[in-house]
Amino acid sequence: MKRRSEKTIIGRKFYQQPTLKVAQDLLGCFLIRKIGQKIIRGKITETEAYIGEDDLASHASKGRTPRTKIMYGEAGHAYVYMVYGMYHCLNVVTEKKNFPAAVLIRGIEIENNLPLLAKERAGERLDGPGKLCRFLKIDRKLNGWDLTTGDKLWVEKPAQRISKKSIVAGRRIGVDYARHCKYYLWRFALSQKFGA
DNA sequence: TATACGATCACCT
């Protein structure tokens, strides 16, 4: 019997929910990256929410620009941008059209592609959005990609629901310039990542 | 057109 993967692909409705809910619900989900015939599957372990123009840590706090217009677009699309000239970061656009919000995927855990991981660099951990995107070969070509099509890049639901108790909230990282916004507990991670 | 800076990482002490 074959399992129809289309069934487990997360659809647009999921991404249209409040960003903080999406950020937490994405934990434990699987991020799938298809490169040619190769499939890389990773469990999402860490996310951050960026919500609205009032969020000083968000790129959208400066308003709508050619770069941030993706965040104002339809939920369920990928927002990929480059930082410090070297690293890409992967975000998922959430909520309504014309409201700039997104979830940054900060960490994944590769479960079944160890040979590929070893080939990339043995022992390398995938904590941090820069490393993550380097490993998944995500670049600006995927900016605006529709994550609900089930091709190249998409997200699938976890086998079992993640308990709220296993989710830890914390301050966002690298946004000290955002003044009071930096204290928002908009970073979420699976607690096993911190210990266990 | 020119310039300043960042949702990071690797390497130094």
Add this chain to the structure above:
DNA sequence: GGTGATCGTATAC
């Protein structure tokens, strides 16, 4: 713990 690498954006002129 602190700093340099390195380039796409935004902003100012």
